[in-house]
Amino acid sequence: MSAEHWAEGVDQLLAEIGPVTGASRVWVFQLMEVQSNAVVQDYVFEWAPSEHYRQLNQNRFRFFSSTLEDPVYRRLVEERQAGVSHDFCIPLMPQGPLRSDLENQAIQSTATVPLFFNGHWWGTLGIDDCERPVSWRGPGLDLLEAVGQLIAAALYRDQLNHRSRQIELFHTLANCGVWEISLCNGRLWCSQSLKTLLGYPEAYSRVSLRRMLARLHPEDRAELWARLRALWRIAESTQFRLDGRLRLANRSWIWHELIGEIQCNEVGQPVVVAGLVLDISRRKQDEEQALAASQLDALTGALNRRGMAQHLETIGPATAPRHLILLDIDHFKQVNDTHGHLVGDTLLRMMVERLRHELRPGDGLVRLGGEEFAVLTSGMQDDQALALAERLRRCIADEPFVVQMSEDEPPLKVMMSVSLGVAGQGDEASQATNQLMAQADQALYAAKHAGRNCVLFYHEAIESRAVSLDSE
Ligand SMILES: Nc1nc2c(ncn2[C@@H]2O[C@H](COP(=O)(O)OP(=O)(O)OP(=O)(O)O)[C@@H](O)[C@H]2O)c(=O)[nH]1
Structure with missing residues (x-):
């Protein structure tokens, strides 16, 4: 019997033994519930040689309940629970509700085998003959018992298959x-x-x-x-x-x-x-993306301060000279006041794009806040870092930014400039980043003081600031 098509297998089996026995009906009841005074069963399989003998589709056999008030029927149920098969020749049965019930179905003789599954009475396999009041004891009942065992084995195999399918499905899902x-x-x-x-x-x-x-x-x-x-x-x-x-x-x-x-x-x-x-x-992946996002500035995509700390950790204690370039947009308040904050935001984004083009993949571009940025580089000499800062200044100042806020309006051309302060760690690899930051900040302050749109290195910054203070 094919376990995959368990129900079809039972149908085929009943259809094979039915004609061999010459019976009017072969059937299977599935037990639903044994209550204190009744047994509830459902008519689940049937073979019959003609429509005349069919009962499965009759409503009275859908989840039908049989009362246990009749002591003969009660004993029959108890014996089925104990695995006992039965056969009855109806005309020879004592008068009573069970005999009347069988006579009402026009049954002349019948045999039943209880089906067991997992050690419990699962249902009943039966054979009815509506023409012959014969005894089914002997080969007839033996055949029915063998078929009962086949059905129980198929049930068991089906359940195992079902379970292993469920487990594999669970594994896959x-x-x-x-x-x-x-x-x-x-x-x-x-x-x-x-x-x-x-x-x-x-x-x-x-x-x-x-x-x-x-x-x-x-x-x-x-x-x-x-x-x-x-x-x-x-x-x-x-x-x-x-x-x-x-x-x-x-x-x-x-x-x-x-x-x-x-x-x-x-x-x-x-x-x-x-x-x-x-x-x-x-x-x-989600965790990595969330971590990466938490290290980026939402507006420009540059690193934020957390990202800067991570970047410094990644490059580790600098083995090669490390430089910090601080960059601040000149008169950005005016840009905002003239064109509005939305244009200001777009310019910040476009500016970061331009700066990125001048940097190497290993350099860190950080938005420290507002319109102030930092660039972290390593592996450069002081003059190279200064040259990079100068390139950054020029990439902003040399070309206007073309901003198209909507299709209805003509594009805006905005000139911008930045001031930059550069500080280098030199050979003192142990120099703390906040000290580097403080020096670059001083250089930036001096660059602003020197008229903006320019680059100053920390030492120069001190000198130029001293000069400018002298002249004040
Ligand atoms: N659109 C926009 N503006 C910002 C953002 N963050 C800061 N700003 C503006 O940047 C401007 C900074 O102004 P200030 O600190 O006076 O500096 P500044 O006008 O650039 O002048 P200097 O730095 O002295 O050259 C302010 O108007 C802020 O509102 C932002 O995320 N978007």
Whole structure:
């Protein structure tokens, strides 16, 4: 009987034994509920040689309830629950409700076999003969019992198939695999979905633990061992979670969460480690994007102060001279006052674009706030940093910004300029960033003082400021 088409299989089976027995009807009732004074059943399968004998579609057999008030019927039910088969030749039955009920259905003889599933009475397989008052005991009942066992086996297989389909579906939907390692013999078992994920063919019999661990990123493998060793010492059933990168069939490293449980035997010895592997690449991507976004200025896309701290951490303690260029837009208030804040915002964005073009990928462009920016560079000599600052000044001042706010209005041409102060860390790699910032700020202040739209290096700034203070 095909387990995939369990119901069709039962229909076919009934249709095969029906003609062989010459019966008027072969049927299956499914038990719904045994109440204190009644049994509720449903008529679920039927074979009959002609329409005349059909009962399945009659409304009275839909979830029909049979009372247990009749002691004969009550005993019949108790015996069915105990797995007993029955056969009745109706004219030979004692008078009573059961006989009347069978006579009302024009049954002359009948045989029934209880169907068991998971140790419980699941339903009843029956055969009715409306023409012959014969005894079904012997080969007839034996055949019915064999068929009953086939149906129960098919039911069981169907449920197992159903469960394994559900589990595989769950694995697929949840993007997860299941594994289990026996600590007694080091054997690994893994689910079909995990094998597929790792690129093993469906029929592959066993993935070795060594191969599986080789798929885990070396850093994460070390972390896994450290965790397991720590848990080992506690020696009690306990769970752990670890984010790790798995190398998949396509050789890409994909973030997964390993959720495992150490199971101990009765004397507290770890015997099994089992768990799940969940694809968390989407979550990791979202986290990385959120982190990156939290380090960027929302208006211009330049780094914000948090991003600047991260950038400084990434380049580490400077091995090569590091420079900080502070840049402040000249008379930006006037720009806002003349053209409005929206135009001001657009100009800020366009300005950042222009500055980016002059920078190398490793340089950090930071919006410190308002119309003040910083550029962090490393690997340059003082004169190179000064030249870069000068290029930055020119890229803003030399060309007007063309702003098209709406299609109905002509484009605006806005000239802008910036003042810049540069400070260098020189060979003193230990110089703190805020000290560098303070020096660049002094240079910027001096550049503003010197008439704006110019670049001053920290030392020059001091001198020029001294000169200008002298002349004041
Ligand atoms: N459109 C716009 N304007 C901003 C933003 N942040 C700050 N500003 C404006 O930038 C202007 C800064 O003005 P000030 O500090 O007086 O400086 P300034 O007019 O550029 O003059 P100097 O720096 O002395 O050359 C103010 O009008 C702020 O409103 C922003 O995000 N968008």
